[in-house]
Structures are given as structure tokens and as C-alpha cells.
Amino acid sequence: MRLLAAWIVAATLLTPAALLAHESSLGVLELREVRQGAYVGRWTMEPTIGAARVDLRAPPHCFLRMPQLECGAKGLIGAMTIGNLGSSMSAALIKIIPLQGEARSYTITSANPTVSILGSEAPTLESWIALGATYLNYGVDHILLGADHLLFVFGLIWIVGVGRRLVSTITAFTIGHSISLAAAAFGVIGVPERPLNACIALSIVFVGVEIVKQRRGEAGLTARYPWAVAGGFGLVHGIGFASALAGLGIEKRLLPAALGFFNIGVEIGQLAFVLVTLALIWAHRRLGAVLPGSRDLLPGYAIGSIAAFWFIGRLLRVLAID
Structure with missing residues (x-):
């Protein structure tokens, strides 16, 4: 012993x-829709590694150059990821505020660096599985760290x-x-x-x-x-x-x-x-x-x-x- x-x-x-x-190294990115398919992003909780160096990747049909995100008529739907999560930033929250409807939040962790951005429709089985995997891993990370x-x-x-x-x-x-x-x-x-x-x-x-x-x-x-x-x-x-x-x-x-x-x-x-x-x-x-x-x-x-x-x-x- x-x-x-x-x-x-x-x-x-x-x-x-x-x-x-x-007081974890958590970053919170707010994406506010200003017109159909166009968003303005800002870090409301800036990650430890510095927002300028965050390797944020939008869905393929979107054009991202912070603070602007353009997704066109299709809107912000698809895979979104942060490529350099690790010891300096253990997790990030992406909060999407649409022109109409409720805000939606997605959590990215080092164990699950990619999330599927969904529309405002009811969650699907796939989204529930993604939610479970994200927060299950976040819980394990939190206690072990x-x-x-x-x-x-x-x-x-x-x-x-x-x-x-x-x-x-x-x-x-x-x-x-x-x-x-x-x-x-x-x-x-x-x-x-x-x-x-x-x-x-x-x-x-x-x-x-x-x-x-x-x-x-x-x-x-x-x-x-x-x-x-x-x-x-x-x-x-x-x-x-x-x-x-x-x-x-x-x-x-x-x-x-x-x-x-x-x-x-x-x-x-x-x-x-x-x-x-x-x-x-x-x-x-x-x-x-x-x-x-x-x-x-x-x-x-x-x-x-x-x-x-x-x-x-x-x-x-x-x-x-x-």
C-alpha cells in the first residue's frame, strides 16, 4: 500500500x-444565424489553446472563415469536427442559434472529435446514439482527469x-x-x-x-x-x-x-x-x-x-x- x-x-x-x-479546458463556440444559411461565430468561453489556433472544420458544403460561416440554402447540417482536441482543450461546445426555433448544442470531446449537426427536427436514433457516446466518454474523461x-x-x-x-x-x-x-x-x-x-x-x-x-x-x-x-x-x-x-x-x-x-x-x-x-x-x-x-x-x-x-x-x- x-x-x-x-x-x-x-x-x-x-x-x-x-x-x-x-475549471476544465472547455471551449464554447456560439454560431448565430444572421440570415438563411449564414452564421456569425464567436467564442463565448475561449479555449486554453486560443481560438485562433482551433482546427475547426465545417461540413463540406459550408465555407468557414471565422467569424463567418456560409452554408447556403442547405443550412448548417452535416459533420463538424475539431482536429486538435487533446490535453490543452479537452472538450468544446458548439451552440447553434437559428433565426427561428430553439438553440441546439453539440459537444465535441477528444474521444469523439466529430459530431453530426442536425436540423431542428426531432432527434433520430442516430442522434441519440451520438449523444450517448459523447456524454459517456465525457463522463469517463471527467472522472479520470x-x-x-x-x-x-x-x-x-x-x-x-x-x-x-x-x-x-x-x-x-x-x-x-x-x-x-x-x-x-x-x-x-x-x-x-x-x-x-x-x-x-x-x-x-x-x-x-x-x-x-x-x-x-x-x-x-x-x-x-x-x-x-x-x-x-x-x-x-x-x-x-x-x-x-x-x-x-x-x-x-x-x-x-x-x-x-x-x-x-x-x-x-x-x-x-x-x-x-x-x-x-x-x-x-x-x-x-x-x-x-x-x-x-x-x-x-x-x-x-x-x-x-x-x-x-x-x-x-x-x-x-x-
């Missing part, structure tokens, strides 16, 4: 985006160990963040993003302290009631997941499906992380590696220190001290 903790800590420290967590969520889950695994207690703990965390994710996505609750991220970091500090208590022979709250702690903090983390969807401007008719696929993607990513962690624990036990004496406290201090660093940085951002 000590070698595993060192690996997790090193990976976390080498992740530059960890401090910002959910969320160093703070993974560190929290790792702390829970460290405290409760393997077996039934781990199953109930992870289940409680899943239920907690699923409830708050849905509530936040539908606007039932709302928390500003920066204070929320500071609270998420503080939850990891709490888990780090609990690990140290346990290694000193004290039964902390997490060790006694892991499901309650996991479920409670899961509510906080779920609102953090919802922040990933907040800026996408998803159509109301598509929101339930997008939310469902996104949450499934989050669960798949989380389950994959838990299984990999358990596999590393098994391998560590087979090797029989042991650290001497007081170094047994090192993982708890490391997790708590990293989370405290995140908390201070995020708190400064809340106070606008950049």
Missing part, C-alpha cells in the same frame, strides 16, 4: 491542472480496505454524488464553482486526517461510519461533477439523457480506478514490501498536504487573490 500511495501522490503532483480541478475526486476515493479505499465495507462505501459515494449531480444539473441547487472546489479539497484534507488517526490506533469518523462520510461528501463532489455540464448549454429536451450518459461515464471511470487500485494493492501484498516505523503515517500526511495545498490555492481564487 505504501508503494501504491507513493505512485498516486507522484501522479497527482505531476498533474498541473489538479489545482483548478473542474479529476485528480481531487480520485484522491478522495483512494483515501476511502485506504481507510476501509477491501471487502464488503468498501462496496458499501463506494456505493454510498456513488448515490450521494448522483443525487446532487442531478439536482444541480436541473437547477434545483446551485453553488458557485470556486467555493465548491475549495470545499472538495477540504473533504480530502479531512480524509487525510482520518488516515493519520487510523494509523495511530484511533477510530475516526470515517473508520466507524465510512458509508455516511462517503455519502455526505459525495453530495459535495456531485455538484462538482455538475459544474462540468453547467457551461454546455444543453437543450432541455436532451438534458435528462445527457445527464444519464454522463453519470454512467463517471461511474465507469470510477469503477475502473477502484479496480486498478485494488489490483495494485494485491500486487503490493504479494511483494510483501513494508516501510519501517513512523513512515506508515506518510501516506496520510501526503494526501492531507496535497489537499491542503489545493484548498489554499482555491481559497485564494475565491478571494480573487491570483
